[in-house]
Amino acid sequence: MALDAADLGPATSLTCRECGESYELGPRYACEQCFGPLEIAYDFTGVTRASIEAGPRNIWRYRGLLPVPSNVQDTPNTEPGFTRLVRADHLAESLGMQRLWVKDDSGNPTHSFKDRVVAVALAAARELGFKVLACPSTGNLANAVAAAAARAGIRSAVFVPSDLEAQKIITTAVYGGTFVTVRGNYDDVNRLASEIAGEQEDWAFVNVNVRPYYAEGSKTLGYEIAEQLGWRLPDQIVVPVASGSQLTKIDKAFQELIRLGLVEDRPYKVFGAQATGCSPVAAAFKNGHDVVRPVKPDTIAKSLAIGNPADGPYVLDVVRRTGGAVEDVTDAEVVEGIRLLAGTEGIFAETAGGVTVGCLRKLVASGALDPEAETVIINSGDGLKTLDAVAPVARPSAEIAPTLEDFRASGLA
Amino acid sequence: MSTVSVRIPTILRTYTGGESEVKAEGATLREVITDLDANYSGIAARILDDSGKIRRFVNVYVGEEDVRFADGLDTPTPAGTQISIIPAVAGG
Ligand SMILES: Cc1ncc(COP(=O)(O)O)c(C=O)c1O
Numbered sequence: 275m276a277l278d279a280a281d282l283g284p285a286t287s288l289t290c291r292e293c294g295e296s297y298e299l300g301p302r303y304a305c306e307q308c309f310g311p312l313e314i315a316y317d318f319t320g321v322t323r324a325s326i327e328a329g330p331r332n333i334w335r336y337r338g339l340l341p342v343p344s345n346v347q348d349t350p351n352t353e354p355g356f357t358r359l360v361r362a363d364h365l366a367e368s369l370g371m372q373r374l375w376v377k378d379d380s381g382n383p384t385h386s387f388k389d390r391v392v393a394v395a396l397a398a399a400r401e402l403g404f405k406v407l408a409c410p411s412t413g414n415l416a417n418a419v420a421a422a423a424a425r426a427g428i429r430s431a432v433f434v435p436s437d438l439e440a441q442k443i444i445t446t447a448v449y450g451g452t453f454v455t456v457r458g459n460y461d462d463v464n465r466l467a468s469e470i471a472g473e474q475e476d477w478a479f480v481n482v483n484v485r486p487y488y489a490e491g492s493k494t495l496g497y498e499i500a501e502q503l504g505w506r507l508p509d510q511i512v513v514p515v516a517s518g519s520q521l522t523k524i525d526k527a528f529q530e531l532i533r534l535g536l537v538e539d540r541p542y543k544v545f546g547a548q549a550t551g552c553s554p555v556a557a558a559f560k561n562g563h564d565v566v567r568p569v570k571p572d573t574i575a576k577s578l579a580i581g582n583p584a585d586g587p588y589v590l591d592v593v594r595r596t597g598g599a600v601e602d603v604t605d606a607e608v609v610e611g612i613r614l615l616a617g618t619e620g621i622f623a624e625t626a627g628g629v630t631v632g633c634l635r636k637l638v639a640s641g642a643l644d645p646e647a648e649t650v651i652i653n654s655g656d657g658l659k660t661l662d663a664v665a666p667v668a669r670p671s672a673e674i675a676p677t678l679e680d681f682r683a684s685g686l687a
Numbered sequence: 688m689s690t691v692s693v694r695i696p697t698i699l700r701t702y703t704g705g706e707s708e709v710k711a712e713g714a715t716l717r718e719v720i721t722d723l724d725a726n727y728s729g730i731a732a733r734i735l736d737d738s739g740k741i742r743r744f745v746n747v748y749v750g751e752e753d754v755r756f757a758d759g760l761d762t763p764t765p766a767g768t769q770i771s772i773i774p775a776v777a778g779g
Contacts, residue, residue: 292744304774306698307733309744311775411779458751460779465748468773472697472707481777489777517778565743568755582753584775587743 280401284319285341288312288486291588299341301402301478303485311584312486314341323505323536326497331356333390333494339530340494341487342397351396352422354389355494357381359502359650364618365631369638371645375508377499378621378653384421384445385656386414386577386624387520391491392422392480398487399478406431406477410467412460412516412577413442414655419480420449431477433463433470439576441659459571461582481517492520496527499650500537507531507542509647512634514626514654515546515555515600516578518585524652525592544592545643546600547633549575549625553602555586560600564590574605574663575625577655599642603632611635612657612664622657630654689714689766693723696772699734702727711770716749717760719770734772744775 280299288297292310303312321338329335333355334347343349357379366374382389392415396407407423408431409415416432423430430451434442435458447453456463464482471483478484500507507528513521525544531537548556551573558566566586571579583589593600603611611631616622623631630651637643657664674680681687693711695703703709709727713719724731736742740760747754748771754762764770 302698303776304696304698304744306701308736309698309733309742309774311744311777409779410776415779461753462751464776464779465746465751465771465773468696468776469694469771472694479776481779485777517776519777568753570756580778582746582775584744584777 281343282341282398282401283344283346284316284338285314286317287315289315301404301483303483314486314490318534321534321536326501333393333491336494336497339497340394341490342394343401346397349397349400350425350427351393352383352389352418352425354382354393356498359499360619360621362619365615368614368618369635369645371638371649373648375650376615376619376621376653377495377650379495380621380623380627380653380656384414384417385659386418387492387495387652387654388414388418389422390494391415391488392418394491395478395480395484395488396422396426399480399484400426402478402484404476404478404484405429406474408432408467408477408479409481410434410460410463410479412579413438413659414577415481416446416453417442420446420451420453423451424449433467435459435463439660439662441661445659460580461568489519489523492523493527493530495520495652496524497531500528500531505537507537507540508650510543510545510598510643510649512545512547512630512637512643512649512651514578514630514652515548515583515589516580517583518546518555518589520652520654521546522585522588522592525596542596543598544596545598545633545637546589546593547630548600548602549573549578549608549629550602550604551575552579552581554581555583555589556600556602558586559590559593566590573608574660575608575629576660577624577626578629599637601633601636601642603629603636607632607636609664609667613667615653616657621653623653624655624657624660625663626655627653627657628663689764689768691719691764691766691768691770693719694769694771696774698774699730699772702730702733713764715760716747716754716762716764716770719764720760746773746775747771748773
């Protein structure tokens with residue numbers, strides 16, 4: 275693959291997160307020595323609050339901190355990001371908290387945070403000479419890849435478990451790319467995608483062979499939270515965990531902002547949230563293990579149903595370093611979490627958001643999370659994609675004839 | 688001795704002269720890796736760490752099953768089994 279004059283902005287090389295081995299920028303993703311994940315190394319120059327604030331109201335305002343070409347704004351992409359940071363006083367009150375915000379990423383083009391990672395992966399993949407945008411997915415990534423490829427005018431190839439939510443199947447298929455359902459769980463789909471990536475050299479599997487670039491997209495969540503709080507880090511943040519990539523990259527963003535002097539250097543705590551039916555990272559945290567033992571997922575929170583989380587060990591590192599924790603909640607608590615957020619703040623989250631709110635509640639109750647400290651939680655996806663989860667409990671108050679008598683008789687006045 | 692087929696990830700193909708799939712012998716995964724190393728010297732040290740365990744960012748599948756759900760390096764590898772060696776990947 276030709277990539278001689280690749281312009282990947284401030285990115286300078288790839289470094290193994292495990293053993294420190296360094297590689298040239300290119301379509302690599304795992305260390306040849308130890309299979310460790312490769313991370314982007316940078317030379318940041320000229321990034322200031324003012325230069326960021328002068329940028330567009332999407333993730334490209336942070337392009338000076340991302341592995342993307344300097345002219346990234348000139349090529350079609352989905353331009354996600356700069357989603358709202360909502361002050362959540364009613365939710366806070368119902369949990370006995372003081373200062374709570376929801377970073378509502380359901381406002382992205384395909385209604386999840388995955389548009390961020392895909393936008394960065396697409397920009398890098400084009401620059402690296404890939405022809406097809408591909409992924410294995412638990413659902414949201416499929417939506418984001420299919421949409422971004424459509425907008426970029428390239429082919430997409432998306433692989434998902436065949437038992438995915440109907441809404442996620444439809445909202446992926448509508449974009450018209452190659453779309454394959456696989457009889458297996460996400461970890462099976464992942465293995466298949468890795469094998470296909472080894473055969474199809476010009477396919478960019480965003481989270482497999484373009485992983486180092488993809489993963490950096492989640493940093494923008496951290497940058498936005500800090501900027502929207504007035505260039506300040508929150509005291510505490512609660513993040514849903516599937517592979518753990520989002521959580522570790524939010525921490526990376528906070529660390530970079532501190533290092534660049536863009537925010538004050540003060541401690542913050544990072545908390546992870548999982549569904550009990552797929553909670554290998556929470557189990558490792560609670561048992562004091564460094565190794566994350568894979569599980570076979572069984573939960574309604576399908577977007578988080580990754581039984582073998584690649585970044586699990588790094589999630590443990592981040593939460594332990596910052597004094598946070600990883601919590602998990604049952605499917606019933608997930609549904610309760612969705613209803614609580616909807617009923618207190620008018621935000622309809624998908625199951626991943628229900629997991630996050632449920633874990634927030636549990637962490638406050640157990641005292642792990644300080645109810646007086648400034649807290650941000652991530653709502654990473656839209657409830658319209660997981661309607662079945664709440665359909666049995668979200669019902670009309672009554673059905674009546676169109677008469678005043680019937681309304682009066684219903685007792686709802 | 689049972690003969691099995693091993694799929695080689697891109698980053699290990701320098702050891703197999705570019706081959707993406709090779710044959711190996713062995714009744715367990717451990718024996719298969721030892722046999723692989725006899726033919727493609729150095730490959731075992733990429734898959735296993737210094738203490739002889741599977742590296743934490745490598746996933747090895749015997750058939751469709753992640754060996755961490757089976758018996759790890761002692762997982763049986765009957766004749767004709769398909770083995771895959773795959774680096775861990777990010778979320779989806
Ligand atoms: C809505 C939603 N939230 C959170 C996640 C977790 O992301 P990660 O794999 O980076 O931990 C996913 C992953 O698929 C998701 O779809």
